[in-house]
């Protein structure tokens with residue numbers, strides 16, 4: 107039994123922690139969200155330079171690590187900084203799909219750009235009716251000579267507006283909710299027949315609705331085998347779930363610690379409000395929620411690194427349940443204990459709360475993963 | 483014991499329904515029951531028409547005594563009124579004038595102040611805001627520092643108020659100010675002062691709340707001259723007036739009728755949200771969560787009725803009344819959380835709020851307003867006496883701890 111990091115992992119953690127501390131305070135974060143593209147391009151090239159964009163990929167794929175623990179280390183710190191740069195959609199989701207499902211040609215062509223930051227990706231897997239069910243795919247892909255023709259509506263696609271590489275799940279056979287019969291496609295975001303509606307999300311990030319009308323995709327741009335996209339997608343989403351859980355753990359740490367500091371300094375009734383026992387107990391509960399989430403995060407990361415199987419899937423669902431419940435409690439409590447200040451756009455607290463609200467939903471909420479945990 | 487309304491109350495209910503059918507026609511109700519998603523000119527004029535009808539019927543301030551233009555309704559009738567207007571989605575006149583200031587005025591103010599301000603509040607022609615909280619005085623309101631110093635026939639007021647709801651739309655502000663800095667207890671040096679927002683030295687700055695919602699402000703007061711006749715009651719008695727008001731204000735505080743409407747919206751959303759080809763209502767664990775909050779709400783409805791029944795018999799509200807705000811806010815927050823949960827991924831989009839009416843919504847129609855309501859709703863356990871403070875009061879005053 108050993109929960110310590112390797113030397114390389116320690117270094118990675120040090121470098122990302124230092125970056126968040128020195129270059130990513132809350133004001134800088136807010137500034138990064140005002141650009142039309144939703145993040146800082148300067149930071150993005152820093153991420154590339156420091157090798158972070160290559161962290162989820164093996165050396166064979168041109169990356170610098172490839173373990174889930176590595177990704178967890180990065181994401182936890184990103185959560186502390188409330189980082190808005192599109193690491194999750196571009197590197198973890200799109201990069202992850204290429205890593206898991208790409209053939210050598212596709213990897214060669216596309217992964218390098220993801221890793222050096224010159225190109226970005228997005229994965230379009232959800233639809234208005236699909237909720238969290240990855241197999242509920244109404245978008246169709248019909249073979250047409252050397253091409254497929256894709257039509258359908260993809261919902262709330264993170265980072266689609268910045269993506270050079272769009273990965274889209276579509277049905278090539280079977281019924282709307284069959285797990286078999288789903289295929290993944292690499293779609294050119296500029297392809298004819300593809301329209302996008304971009305919008306900010308509640309956490310000041312970016313997403314889009316995508317409408318595909320007979321979008322032509324070359325057969326060579328299919329990712330993975332025909333009709334066999336579901337298990338690939340499931341693995342990508344499980345890796346991404348680990349990533350957002352790590353992010354939530356980082357965000358919760360900031361929330362409980364900032365709340366403790368605030369309650370030490372805010373005085374009412376002639377004393378720091380942290381002296382009131384009911385608030386003390388609430389903060390102890392916040393602290394416990396964070397620690398319990400962190401424990402299950404480590405467990406799930408270790409399981410994922412041992413191999414992607416039913417045990418790992420079950421660990422991921424357990425993680426999302428624990429984190430979902432904790433994040434809601436910690437977020438709401440932090441706002442409550444800050445009183446009116448916790449409600450403002452000016453203070454960081456409310457922004458962490460909003461981001462946690464999104465993370466609770468992403469890739470399946472508590473209800474969804476509790477059921478999946480039971481099934482697995 | 484019985485839960486039925488008596489014949490007289492049933493007749494009253496019919497009368498209210500008849501009135502609302504005319505003043506607040508059914509055709510427009512459906513759109514109002516959905517939360518408001520942006521500035522809407524139609525709504526402003528329809529609301530005005532409705533308020534005018536209320537005023538004409540002398541029903542705009544039913545809780546006020548008859549002599550000031552209120553009604554002589556029994557508590558049961560007031561309850562019926564709240565329930566009928568909430569379920570019809572009727573707009574509500576701003577509480578600051580009607581529910582918070584007016585009772586202080588008709589109980590303690592001079593005849594001149596009553597004459598000047600009560601009719602304008604009743605007719606919604608003047609908007610008020612509440613200047614109690616300060617940066618250093620939130621839960622501990624008695625520690626407020628805004629000073630009013632008597633100078634001839636004026637007070638000179640200096641200080642800063644914060645979290646002032648609607649100050650940016652208000653004509654007047656009622657303030658708690660310190661007139662005796664040397665009083666033995668901080669509560670004893672506070673006065674209740676009415677200030678015209680157009681007075682030189684009054685400045686309003688917006689504070690943006692979660693999701694960029696502008697409802698509250700900070701208000702700075704610099705050498706503001708306030709005529710001495712704007713003092714309510716006696717100098718240094720302001721705390722008594724403000725507190726007296728808090729114990730008066732019982733009905734409606736739980737927001738039970740409003741929560742019923744929200745719960746109905748949640749049930750509808752459960753049915754219309756697709757999951758696995760069916761609807762979210764096939765998801766047992768989700769439906770059970772909705773049922774659980776429904777049951778909590780049923781209990782609170784009866785708790786409120788028990789309070790009303792005691793008051794109707796001329797008694798003081800019993801200990802159960804102290805839980806109305808605590809439970810009411812907890813329940814409405816829970817309903818909001820479940821509505822957001824029902825939205826799934828469509829809880830994420832937060833487009834520029836000025837989407838024009840003909841622009842297509844992203845996701846379900848009221849996704850954005852659901853999210854806004856959830857965010858704003860976190861404040862309900864902070865303002866009007868935070869949950870922790872309310873529980874302290876119950877522990878002390880009710881349980882004798």
Ligand SMILES: Cc1cc2nc3c(=O)[nH]c(=O)nc-3n(C[C@H](O)[C@H](O)[C@H](O)COP(=O)(O)OP(=O)(O)OC[C@H]3O[C@@H](n4cnc5c(N)ncnc54)[C@H](O)[C@@H]3O)c2cc1C
Nearest residue numbers: 382442443445446612614615620621645647861865868870
């Ligand atoms: C949306 C909104 C609208 C508002 N509108 C108005 C308005 O129109 N006019 C106005 O005057 N004010 C208004 N307020 C202010 C509101 O009344 C205060 O926010 C409230 O009194 C809490 O004060 P605070 O924000 O300073 O929090 P604090 O008093 O600093 O409280 C912070 C936390 O400490 C807890 N706490 C404090 N004391 C104790 C204790 N003794 N025991 C246990 N816990 C304690 C609180 O419960 C809270 O969780 C509004 C606030 C909001 C958020």
